[in-house]
Amino acid sequence: MRRSLALAVFATAFACTLDPQRVIDRAGLTVHVAGLPPGSAELELTASGSGAAKVKRARVQGLSAIDVFYEEASFPKGPVTLAGIARGLDGGELACGASLTDFDGGTAVARMALTPTTDDLNCGACGQSCARPNASASCTASGTCGPLACAPGFIDQDGRFDTGCEAKDTACTTLAAESTVAACSNGVDDDCDGKKDCADSACQGLTGACPFLTCTGVQSWNCATQTYGACASDPTREATPAACSNGVDDDCDGKTDCQDPGCQAVSESCGVSVCAGVKAWVCLTRTFGLCLPQAPVPEASDLTCGNGLDDDCDGLVDCQDPGCAGRSCGLGKLCCPDGTCKSSC
Numbered sequence: 001m002r003r004s005l006a007l008a009v010f011a012t013a014f015a016c017t018l019d020p021q022r023v024i025d026r027a028g029l030t031v032h033v034a035g036l037p038p039g040s041a042e043l044e045l046t047a048s049g050s051g052a053a054k055v056k057r058a059r060v061q062g063l064s065a066i067d068v069f070y071e072e073a074s075f076p077k078g079p080v081t082l083a084g085i086a087r088g089l090d091g092g093e094l095a096c097g098a099s100l101t102d103f104d105g106g107t108a109v110a111r112m113a114l115t116p117t118t119d120d121l122n123c124g125a126c127g128q129s130c131a132r133p134n135a136s137a138s139c140t141a142s143g144t145c146g147p148l149a150c151a152p153g154f155i156d157q158d159g160r161f162d163t164g165c166e167a168k169d170t171a172c173t174t175l176a177a178e179s180t181v182a183a184c185s186n187g188v189d190d191d192c193d194g195k196k197d198c199a200d201s202a203c204q205g206l207t208g209a210c211p212f213l214t215c216t217g218v219q220s221w222n223c224a225t226q227t228y229g230a231c232a233s234d235p236t237r238e239a240t241p242a243a244c245s246n247g248v249d250d251d252c253d254g255k256t257d258c259q260d261p262g263c264q265a266v267s268e269s270c271g272v273s274v275c276a277g278v279k280a281w282v283c284l285t286r287t288f289g290l291c292l293p294q295a296p297v298p299e300a301s302d303l304t305c306g307n308g309l310d311d312d313c314d315g316l317v318d319c320q321d322p323g324c325a326g327r328s329c330g331l332g333k334l335c336c337p338d339g340t341c342k343s344s345c
Helices: 002-013 020-025
Strands: 027-034 042-048 054-059 065-071 078-087 093-103 108-113 207-209 218-222 227-231 267-270 277-282 328-330 333-335
Touching (some): 027 078, 027 093, 042 065, 054 065, 093 108
Antiparallel strands (some): 078 093, 207 218
């Protein structure tokens, strides 16, 4: 495989060489180039020693790496600087790379990794840096330089990207932090970065303590409206009888006691056995309502009038319940009108 790739590279670059195989066998410098991006059509590799630079071009469709050979005696002893450019079918530069190797005059192997033309030093094309005077900018995924970020004390007066932040910010002398509510609403470029108040990214995401003494939550600052948003609340803090009758906004939502929806849904368990249920908190009267059993059963049959349970949850058990009058309350016994269970009434 290596020889076939080498032949392809050599044949493309030097079609008139008498014996390509002989050059491969006598290669003085082998350069392994990795990181060819998808869509690459051609690799241009330039090797510069103490003499003239030597350029080789190879077709690389479908490859992610390739070996490029420079024949014996191409370079004198010493450092060799390598620069690679991967181009697409349209000739556009897709990736760049550089490396340095020491050549001893015999044989050497050098390696180079290509990186896409979307970094700050090679943005859209090899060697095209996003850096500008007194400013910096980041390369976007589309291969274009993003907005300028002026160095402290400079401003972009002419609005041109190529000139960077060319002017001194004479109005800026404090160099104070622009990351407080006061600094973000005073109309001054406090940190001398060419941006003031809401235009400064440091003014986004500010928070403050809730204004309620009973709360420990936070509220977010809206720089555009110069106001705080709602206090971050915890609904569970105002959902008990004690919290709903203490005159305090426990959950920091701006509503106290019965004004808080959380106080309208307070309840607690009640009853035992078959009469287990819940009773609701009545906020206005500060009391609990009646116990509402989950599954009451009528107490008016031979099965329920002698089991020792208040089956219908009315507070009366077995023969004490009028519904059990005349019903069997045990083997050979009946519920008598006086609420007792006897053999005869």
